[in-house]
Every structure is written in structure tokens, then in C-alpha cells.
Amino acid sequence: MTCCDPLLKRKKITVAGIVQGVGFRPFVYNLAIKLDLSGFVTNNVSGVFIEIEGEEETVALFEKELKEHAPPLAHITKIESKPTPMLGTSGFAIRKSDGTGEKTALITPDCDVCAECVKELFDKADRRYRYPFINCTNCGPRFSIVNDVPYDRQYTSMAEFKMCKECEAEYKNPADRRYHAQPIACPVCGPAVKLFNEQFDDLNCKNPIEKTAKLIDDGMIVAVKGIGGYHLVADATNETAVKRLREKKKRDEKPFAVMTKEIDVLKTFAHVGVREEALIKSVSRPITLVRKKSDATLKGVAPGNKYIGAMLPYTPIHHLLMSEVKSDALIMTSANISDEPIVFTEDEARIKLKGIADAYLVHNREILNRADDSIERMMKHGPVVLRRSRGYTPAPIMLSREHPKILAVGGEMKNTFCFTKGNLAFLSQHIGDLKYESVYDSFISWIERFHKLLDIKKPDAIAYDLHPSYLSHKYALEQKDVPLFGIQHHHAHMVSCMAENHVEQDGIGIIFDGTGYGDDGQIWGSEFLVGGVDGYTRMATIKPIPLPGGERAIREPYRMALAVLLELYGDDLPNLDIEWLRDIDENTFSNIRKMTEQKINTPMSHGMGRVFDTAGALLDIKPVASFEGQTAMELEMACAENITDSYPVVIDESRQPVTLDFYPLFRQMINDRMNNVEVPVIAAKFHNSVAKGAFAVAKKIRGISGIDHVFMSGGVFQNAYLSDKLGEMLENGGFTVFRHSRVPPNDGGLSLGQAVITARRFEKMKREESLHVRRGADESY
Template sequence: MIKHFHITVTGVVQGVGFRPFVYRVAKNLGLKGSVSNTATGVKIHIEGPKERIDKFLESLEQKPPPLAKVENIIAKELELAGFETFEIISSDDKNEKVTSVSPDVTLCEACLNEMRDPSNRRYRYPFINCTDCGPRYTITKTVPYDRPNTSMAKFEMCPDCKKEYEDPMNRRYHAQPISCWNCGPKLSLLNNSGNILECDDPIKESAKRLKNGEIVAVKGLGGFHLMCNACDENSVQLLRERKRRPSKPLAIMVKGVKEAKILADFSEIEKEWLTSKERPIVLLKKREGSNLAPSVAPNIDRIGVMLPYTPLHELLFDYIDFPLVATSANLSDEPIIRDSKELIEKLGSVVDAVLDHDRDIVNACDDSVMQVAGSQPLWLRVARGIAPLTFSLKKPIERKIVAVGANQKSTIALGFSDRIVLSPHIGDLNTIEAMDYFERTINTFKNFYDFTPDTIVHDKHPGYETTKWAKEQNSKSKDLGILEVQHHYAHALGVMAEYGLYDEQVVAFCWDGTGYGDDGTIWGGEVMLADAKGFERIATISPFKLIGADRAVKEPRRVALSLLFEIFTLEEILALSLPTVKAFSSSEIKMLYKAWERGINSPKTSSMGRLFDAISSLCGICQRSGFEGESGMLIEAAATVPDAKPYSFNIEDGEIKWQNMVCEIVKNPDQETVASRFLATLIEIVFVIASKYPDKPLLFAGGVFQNRTLIEKILARCKKDGRKFYFPSKVSPNDGAVALGQVWYGINQYII
């Protein structure tokens, strides 16, 4: 029986070699018809014997190309059309745009081998790529993902490249960034004034400068890296001084796994992520005795390591035999820089040279950052190689929803048709440049999908730039619906969205640094009974005051002093031989006591993140924080006591009382003991509360759950007790998933 089916395939199916894959399968099975990209995915007409069409469908579902992510296959039988052959036809972009935009992908093995082959016409070509690798999101202006819609449009293909591009049996068939030495982008080396430096090989000259201790900005897929010799303490210190980044850890790039092993210890799972096609920065255990410069990651037992992910990076390592610092090129609180002109303007005083090229970066995109907790991937930043992320809905929605996220680690999310799309990491929105990047990202995704929102979802915090932006848009158009979601509830919702929880109620532990509470105070140590429609706050950290408000966030000693003020008299505190007390003069303590007592610039908080700060100060681990989350990292590094016993605590009227714990710490402020027992206490708090809801799954969200030791032990206990749990494995537990939670809330307001 000859049949004719119209097949629609949705998901990440463009720019991943899906059409030539379909072509080859159809040809091998002797089927006739056509395949084309559309704004909704891929459209196939297939005609032939029914049993062969069944095999064809089986291949689509079970054996797609390596970069493809098939979400849905819909086949509809039509009348016979009498196709005479099978062909690939041009894209149809008239329909609503819902196809997923593919993330950028690291250089594949086949292209790497060609680049190393002296007989290949792309030998040592720094922009080699094929349908299985190379830039995607960062060069795309809109969908369908065709060359005219990318920044490669200005490079006219030479006859050899065009022949490959038009051959369905070739690995580079419709590889949109296809190019070669004759027709592709060109490298150039600039000085820090923006003038071209004449040299035979810009890569070789850059390597020479790195060897000589210079700082070189290198253009990657989504922006520039600032690079220097990671084993040269003078170079690393110079970079820190010039960039004004005193202590925050710096990521490093190494040539390969062999070189990574010299600097770090890692498991097989960590190795798999290190070498994966996504190539994130992976946080690994520092190896003692390596020659890595101490100031790469001072006082922390972990380093962020990544392998080369572009041909340019691979070629650079041909000339050097040392690891490179590879940190994002940006000013503090500003987004990663994507063109050399802006880099020279802002960082000309930081760099000595710039390795540039003329393939424009349309969409900036930072490196992804992750670590492994047991076997669980724990994402700190979801960006290059991972995002944009797409999540399918159980049924289409009629609304078009945009969620604008939080103020830190900002992302945006769109909800429309049968999907959610989460943007890559945008960053902290503390500057005009960052807000420009935020708006540019919104416009990027509106262009991708011809998307005009009818609903905006935002955080409740009235001071967030995203809240202000949402309300401004609402004031411009009264037809634009607006919803607000409490910050910590949005954290829980983000995990619910990842797992598709529409109805299930969970016990959600939402622990982070800050968030605007429903009572107008600063929340951050919340436990909620929650589902997709609403929540009940069932427990929280007993509130304490932040002396100096925002200043306390940067000075853990102030938070610790506030806890001491709650428990002891001023005279008793002044008599204590405690690291926190020693961090102040007696006159400072007396002055701060008056501010605390009168509530002057001392707002209340229930923040678990600030409790981490306080504990780190009490035992002398950290008195002033050089970057967000430093106290948590240092506590994790110090928690070396096996089977540490929890401190005393009690829960009264929904408040988790920390006072007894602080009294015990004051008696013995040994750093390793305090760090280990504090984490043990948090784990015990989780399971004491969980025991009251034995039939409810547990959910964990918020930046505190980036603590590897904490989450390893909690998840191990869940598995041991047979307790069902939800922990984010595709998105970050931090504020990067707040937009996902917000859009999930919006969607569930309109799903019956």
C-alpha cells in the first residue's frame, strides 16, 4: 500500500543537520517527497510503502542527528501526490515562529581532524565548522536558521564551499557558518589603542605575547575572554589589578584532559562534562603542588576549568604549553563585551593586545559554569552550549507570556504555543549597560519568534530594575496583562517547570541571599508548601537585623555582630575573644550596637545566605566578602570534619531558631569544626521539617543549594530514606531560574 504523510517535527531541529539526515534516510528507504525548514520546525512530505514509512518514522524518533532534540513528531495522512524523487526545498517562514534556536556547539572531532590535516583545504583554518559544530545562537538574528538570517550573510561562499553547502550527502550541507580561507572571516591582532599590528600569524603572535606575561583579549563565540598565563603569578596579579577584581576566582582554559589532570582531581562524571560538546567551565578540586598561580582562586579549594571549544582556541594552544586564565571581558556588573571597538573603549587599559575577527557576534553569551554533586549536575550559570533552553508544555496556551526574572543573574523566559524558552544568562542588572543588554535580549527573542507579549510576569520587589521595566511597559499599553510573583516562590516554580509539575504539591526549601517577602521584609530562608497555583510559608529562619543594610552583605562581620547582639549584652560581647569581635574596634561595636538597638538602617531578614555570612565571621573564615557567595565557598572548603554532629536548634511557631547554635560556636570557634557542624545542622533542619510531611516530595531551590557539600549530603540522605525529591538538573538553583518560575506561574494561571 502506497501512502502519503505530512510530518511535522518540532524541537531543536534546525542548524543541526536534520534535513540532510531526513534526506539520507528517505533515499536509503526508497521513499519520495520533500523536507524543508519552517518557522515551526521541520516539515516533511513522505510517500511510499507503508512499512517503509514506519521505518522512516522510527529513524526520526530513535536515531536523529547528535545535536538534534526532537520534541514532537506529528504525522497526518494525505492523498497521494505522486512525488518522483525526494528533495530538500527552501525554508517557509510564513507561519508562527516556534522552532527552537540551537545553542552554540564546540568544535567536533571530524572538523578538528580536518584542521590538523596538512592536505585538507581548511588546514589550520580558525573558523572551521560543519552541521555538527560551531556557532548557532550567537550569530542568529531570527529564525528560520538560514545564512541570510545570520551574521555570516556578509561572507559570500566561494565555489568550493557552495558545492559542499548544496550537497545533501556532505557533512556541511546547509551548515550556515560554512567558510574557508578563501571566503570566510579573517583574524587580526590589535594593540590596546585599536590599531592593527602587522604580523604573519596573529595567533602565533598572541601566543608569544602571552608567554611574555601580557594580557590578551581573545574573541570567542559569545564574547571576548581576557587571557594570561595562569601559572605566572605576576600576570594574574596584573590582570586582577587592572580589572579591579581582587579575589573572585578566575576560570582557566587548558589544552586537554591530560593538562587538566596536572591542575585538578576529577571523577569520570566530571571528565564527561569537561569534554562534552557543551564544554562548560567545570569546578574541580585543586590538586596540591601544581604550578598554578595562587591568585587564580585564592583561599578556595576549587578551580573552574574548561577545554578549548573553538578552532581558534585549539590553534592558540599549538604555540603554548601552559594553562590560560580565560575570564569574561567586561567591566564590573556589565555584560560580556562582543566587539573590539567597545573592548578598546572600556578595557584598553586592561589588555595589551586584542585577537579579533570580523564575524560579528549578534547575541552575546557567557560561558556556562557547573559542578558535579555526587552524580548530579549542579549549574551555577546556564549559557553557552546549554541555552537557549526549551521546555515542552502538556498542551498549547493561547497567551504570549514574557517573564523578566530577578535583578541578579538575570534571564528572561517566554511562554507561548506549546513551549517555554529560557534565555542564556544575562547577568546582574546594576548598570545602564546591563539593562541595555537585558532589553536587547528581550528584543532578540521577540525577533526569533515574532513574539509580542500580552502578559508580563515580574518579581514583587519594587526596587528591581526588571519590576520597573515591567510596570513601564504596562503603563504604555493597558492591554498588556501584568502578574507579580514572590521571589522565593518563583525559585520553587522554576524547579516545578523543569519537571513539568502542574498539580503536585511539594515541600520547597528556598534558601538564598535575598528576596522581597510578602510582609515587606527581606526573606531568604523559606520553607513552603507549594504547587503551581500558590504557596503557604510553613517555616523560616528566625529574623535578624542587617546592620548597615547593603553594607552588611559585603561585610559578614556585621551580620555576625547582629546575631551576637540578639543573644548577649554589649559588655559580654566586648569581653569575648572571638574573630568577629576582633574584626572591630570597641568604639565601632558600641556605635553599631546603637544602630542595631534603634533599628537605624538595619532592616530585618530571614536570609539563609546571610546566616552563612555570619557563621563564616564567627569562626574567622571571612570578615569582608570580595564577591557574592564567597563565605559559602570558604565554608564548603573548611568543612573537613567527617560525620560532624549538628548544633542545637529548635523550631517554634514556624521559626527556625539559630540562637543555641551561635552560643555553641562562641564556645568553640574552630573553623573546620564550625563549618562542618553548620552544614550538618542545615541538613538536620531539612529532615526535621520534612518528617512532618512524610507524603510530600521535597524540592530544593535558591543560591544556597549551589553548595556542593550541602547538596551532596542532602540528596544522599533523600535516596537513603527513599524520599522523593526535585533538584534542578537543567537550570541553576540560583536566580538564573527565577524567570522560568515566573513564566510557569503565568502559564498555570491560564491552564484549566
């Protein structure tokens, strides 16, 4: 046949999505060879570009196979195919990457080491036997080592490691599993591990990992450098080591994550269902919350919690370490202080972990992009990401339509930012609480890094939260020559849920969180909104809770409980037989009463999180919290099972917005407690009542608006009991319910909603400007 043969076709095919660093080019090469097609494939700044030539039917089959049998780590977002003149070429080649043009290629998230590499890791006959950086095209580091796109070795932290002849031969062989595996390495040419002592002096160990295991067996705390940063590692079965780590990290009661050697080990002390197991074993390897079999399990690791955050080894270093230690479970907690960013450089480790770590297991493969472990929880409707970071970032969220280039800077706590570009939204990894200087510095540097990776020199607009004290708000206002859009906090939550679920039509937003700046300058957080991307109406909220002492009341929820009781009982309060009340000294009682009655430093909060804190404190569940959200979390953990009773819920329709009043419920809780009803029963009845009240309000709104789509968002919906209970009530009541799954319901998902709302407002602004220009031109004639 000649190039003019009508039965022959040549096509240009552009594949966008996560298609670099996942074995896509060798997949294309081998597919073309199998089908006897000619042409070439290359990486470019947009993804993968293919020119393919051959018989028309075979080219069509190639395109079908391309879509249906892509490599497991690939995620195709778009394929464009168009005919091009025949060239009459023979053979198929993989060409050098093209780094020119606008960068739209997607970077692959880091993923766990694959089963084939693990097998080689422990194979004495393999040249990478016990090599801590074994990887292939199907696994290993990606985002954490990337500096730019296209994803080629020269743009990664592996650039400084020149491949040996054997690695180079594998790298260049299209039939090899390590063909174009950018982090490819071996003991001859790749990175290496070292063990340093407490003073950060090199111990010159022959086997650093074996020595590290011995230190952990002896109760020591070792800082271990992984993919996205350092972990502080200790024996989870050693109560003394756990207590020592808590003291050194100043983490009195907040749960630690654990890593087990294998899934069967985890099943010995936790209930692991089929869905949890699939999540734990997924390539993202998140920390997954699983229910403990006994409170005595790994004592001290997750006190006051029915669940434990567990994960499996996801790097070769983890596998090697777990093979050496005597314990079946290790604490693997982020190496940081309080809520500061995870340590990821040796200089940071030397300074910030001084006095905490007894030793440091480090390596010389530089981490360019730090990322904490992601956290997920399985609920009835499916998995919910609570912290989206390592293993998920920077994979985009698909949007239902094209968007301008928007930067949304998120909130203050659990901060993430978001860029939109085309029909994709790129959420940053978890950054943290911006009130810490080091976190805010990371926030700024990460925005700059994403500008580079996404090739967005300047956004079309910037979105920010309305709260004037948020540092993200202040950052946005400092940006010059770019339109700025302030977005209400709970509206952003609602639209975040809409965007994740690809819903454009208006609905009812049930947004429950701890705080958020309202349009009236008050603290919102139990919001029933009707609307969508274009706007909303606040239809209902709750009777607010006093916060005597402001933010101090959030750390000490007994203050809110006392303020509520003072309103309910007044001068009769001292006569109540409530044990925790007797523990409050007279001076504190008097001060809180004065603040509450005279409204001195006592803001009023509509936050549902504060309702849960108050309820917990009323039951003497963590009246003073040692970490954010502890009281509400332990209230959920206290719930008895199979309780269907609830308390009466009062809805005041005479107010605008309609008000859900929990004060009578609080009185009923106190009555139950004084009548010796068990705390777990009261806790369950409280949860049932909140769900019942929200359902009743939703029905009233449906009766007014005719809308039956509900979007549940906000940090309170991390509570599985409430989320499952309310979701079930709504669905049984004829509502279509949308919840989060891949985007956190907490403030970690806020920036997505901000970005989508701002895109709509920016487009409207541009249309109005264009209309104004046209009108001006018409008037000039």
C-alpha cells in the first residue's frame, strides 16, 4: 500500500490527564507494535501526543484500546483525535519530550510501592534486594519529587543521580517495567539512607534500617524521612514509648496514626470491613479510620476514641523497617509541632525535631513538594476524605464546565487553596492553620509553586473568605491588578459539594460547621441555604450559643455549657446536682456569669460545632479540650448503638431566618442525666435529635421552595453518626442527597467552592463590561 491508499489513515491524538509518569508511552508503544501501526508518541506540556498511521480499522481499534486499557495509574480527562495527511512511515518510536507550549499536563500523585517491586525488594537474587528506593513505572514517588512538567527526570529531584548502565538499559527498553520510570535507581547509582544520632551526627551504620529498627524496639523515637516528609516513629505496643512521644510532641490526647506490617495484623485489633480494606490497600494508601476491637487495644494511641487511624507500608523504607522491628504496629505521626507543617528537609529536622527525636533515618533524595498523609473515613454512603494530601494531590477535580483561571485562597484552619483551569480544579495539599507563621509561609510558597506547575502566570481573579481576620483574606487583599471576590464561608461549602457532584441546579444546603463569617458580621455555622452557584438565601439557622471568653470557650467548652445553663436555670442553677458544676471554682463561675449576663467578651455563635461542644460538656465529656474538636469527637464516640429515641426539637417559625432552638433539648439532657440515664444513651439521643431537627427544617424549606436536592457540607459532617442518620432520614423522606467523598467536607474543601462561585461572578463581570463597551460604542455613532 502507498501513502495515498484510501484504506490507510493517519491521526494526531492528544491525550490529557494524568498520563505522564504512569507508563503511558510504553503502553502506547507496545499497543502500536502489537497492531503493526507506525508513528510516534511523546510527552509534551499538555500530556501525551501521538501520531499513528495504518489501516483505518486498525487505527480505530488502537483508539478504542487507548481508552479502555490505559495503565492503572493513568487517568484520562480528554482525548482529541483528528486526521492528518499520510506520511507513509514505517516503525513506531518514542520521541524525546517536548517542553514548549502552554503547560496543561497533569502531575501524578505519589503512590505506594507495587507488589512486583516489593517482591523484588525481598528477593536475594534481585540486584535491588533490600534497596530502599526501588520503584517502577507503576509505583513510587511522583508529585513529591517534581519541579516542573513535562514529567521527565531532568525536572525531578532524581536529576542529580546519573543512571548506571544497567538502570539506563532498563530505562531505554520499551518492554521493561522500568521503561522511562523517572525515579529509577539501584544501590550502584541511586539515593541512599543514613542514620544520624540525636545531635545529627552520622552513625556510619552498615545497615541503617536494621539499626533504626533496633532503636525502635528499645523504645526510642526515630524521625524517618519518607515520600512527603518526616514521620516520628515509635513502637505502638510500648506504652512507655507512646507516653514519651506524647510528652515530647506536646500532644496529650490527640490520636496517633499507626502502620501495621500487613492487613491481617490490623484485623487482629480492629474491625476492617471489605470497603475499609479496599481503601487501606488502595494506591493512595491513606490513613483510614477503623473501629478498634477493644479500648485496651494499643493503649494510649487513640484515647477516648472507638476508632484508630491505620495505614499499610507504602514506601520501600516502610516495608524494610516493618520487616526488621519486633512490633507488628508502629506509630507513624507527622513530624511537626502542634499544627505546623510536616518537616521535610534535613535542616528543618535538625532544628524543629531537636529534643523530640532520638535519631534520624534520612536519605538524599530531595523532597521538593511536602505532603502529609491523607485521612479517610468510611461512611454508609462511601469513603469521605477528611484530609486530602499525599496520594491525592495534585490530581484535579473534574468540573462540569470550563472555568477561567481562578485562585481561591481558602480559609484559616485546615487551609487549602485551589486553582481552576479549563474544566479542572486543582486543590493544594493540606496546608494547615495559617495562624502559625511557618504555615502561612508555606501557604505563600505553595501558591507560587502551583503557579509554576500549572503555568498560570496570573489568575483572572482571586477568591477569599469574608472573615477580615483570616490571613488568607489579608493575603488576597494584598494582591494587585487582579479582580478580588469575597465569598461567604457557608455558601462556599455548599458549592464545593455541588461542584464535586457535578450538580448545576439550585438546592438546599445544610451546612454544619464550627464557625464562619456571616453576611451580617455574626458567627454562622448551622446554615440552611437555598440557592446555588449564583447566590443563596439564608432560610434557617439555630438559636446562638454564647462563647464566654471568645475563642477560649472553644478550648474550654464547659464555659458554653455554663452559659447555656445560666439562661435555662438562672438562680436555680446551684441547686442542680451536676457533678462537673461542683468542680468550677466560685471565682470562675462568677466571672463567666458576669460575662454572659453583661455580654462582655461573649460573642454569640450559630456554629453547630459549638452545639456539639456544649452537649459534650453538659455530659462531662472533655469539658476542657486538649485539641480542636476533641469534645465533639468524643461525644460521637460515646454514642450507644441501636438507640432510636430523641428529644423534642423546637422550630421557631416566627423568626427570620427560621430558628432551630436546642435549648429545650439541653434541658432534657440535664433531666436525663439527673435521672441517671447513661451518658451513651443521652449522647445517641442528642445526635438523633440534631438529625431530626435538620430533617424537619429541610421539609419546611421544600414546602416553600419545591426544591428536593440537598447538599450536606461542613466539618460537623465528619461525624459519621450524624451524617449517616441525617442522610438516611432525608433519602427516606424523598430528598436527593449529595455529600462529599473526594473533597473534604471541612474547611479543606472550602477553596473549591470559592473558586467555582468566583468563576461565575468573574464571567458575569466580563459580560457586563463587554455590554457596557458595546453600548458606549453604539452611543458614539
